[in-house]
Amino acid sequence: MKRFGEQATGGRLTKAAMSFGRMxxxxxxxxxxxxxxxxxxxxxRLGRFRIGETLYHYGAGKAAHAFCCGAPGG
Incomplete structure (x- = not known):
């Protein structure tokens, strides 16, 4: 199975969401x-950059580190 970054589907979905937002x-x-x-x-690669980090808490005492990405200009 291909990882997320290698799948064309992930890029297409992200681009579609970005386009919807622009509209x-x-x-x-x-x-x-x-x-x-x-x-x-x-x-x-799609022009986003890291704007912050967060820690997601889930389950019984579990947590996962995540990066938040945004677009230039806001």
């Missing part, structure tokens, strides 16, 4: 778990 005068903020480095690279 509705909205900016898309994306986040990806740090372990999903391919997703972060995809977002950066």
């Amino acid at each position: 509705h005068d909205r900016r898309l903020a994306l986040d990806a778990m740090a372990k999903d480095a391919d997703a972060v690279r995809l977002y950066e």
Whole structure:
């Protein structure tokens, strides 16, 4: 099975979401778990950059580190 960054589907879905946002005068903020480095690279290839980090808490005391990505200008 291919990883996220190697799949054309991930790029198409992200581009479609970005296009939808532009049509509705909205900016898309994306986040990806740090372990999903391919997703972060995809977002950066599409012109996003890291604007922050967060920690997602889930389950019984579990947590995962994630990067937040945004577009230039807001």
